[in-house]
């Protein structure tokens with residue numbers, strides 16, 4: 440089924456285009472590995488980047504990349520059928536993350552966080568093999584602000600995610616073009632276009648990320664009273680005032696007396 444190029448599609452495309460411009464996410468000659476999980480966010484990302492590419496002033500290539508962690512029941516066949524149907528270049532990487540998790544996970548630590556770390560390593564290595572200089576992830580505006588609150592509530596740091604970040608290995612640039620797109624729009628886009636929703640097959644999936652769900656609920660409740668809450672929170676990430684914070688690395692707390 441072709442993607443419906445309606446008002447919502449144009450809205451998401453415009454917001455992704457704005458993020459690409461604001462944070463210099465895509466440059467001439469880029470070869471971008473688009474990480475697709477089979478969920479709504481990364482499907483949306485892939486379709487939007489593909490549509491933007493057709494009329495972009497710069498030339499860039501996309502390769503959809505999936506990492507199969509190896510949990511039974513992960514329907515990568517459905518994913519492949521969708522990628523083929525839409526004519527995407529793609530690569531499916533089968534890994535043994537599930538076995539590593541079973542063997543190495545420390546009691547009490549999060550399966551999702553451990554899995555995400557292993558997956559990220561696999562994505563970098565596939566990106567290298569495919570000659571991709573960038574890795575695009577499907578995080579959207581709500582992911583950014585939930586992370587911002589999670590870090591403040593549970594970690595004690597003022598941080599969220601970056602829309603563009605050079606990976607620790609110094610070789611890949613991670614980009615997040617959906618930073619300005621709200622989850623509700625992504626969900627509606629996926630619904631309208633019947634994008635397949637493929638769970639990763641992990642038996643722990645439903646039980647994890649409880650705190651993130653609490654942040655999502657909290658933001659949802661507050662947004663009923665404060666309609667611009669989401670855009671204000673994401674706006675705050677781009678409007679930092681170090682003079683009004685307490686970080687001695689950002690501000691000199693020495694004497695103000697002259698001499």
Ligand SMILES: Nc1ncnc2c1ncn2[C@@H]1O[C@H](COP(=O)(O)OP(=O)(O)OP(=O)(O)O)[C@@H](O)[C@H]1O
Nearest residue numbers: 474475476478479480481504505506575576577578
């Ligand atoms: N198995 C995977 N293979 C490739 N990329 C993945 C995989 N799982 C997650 N990703 C990438 O990491 C991003 C964030 O992953 P997360 O697990 O938080 O998924 P999510 O927010 O539910 O997104 P989605 O709806 O795309 O699954 C995804 O949007 C996708 O780009």
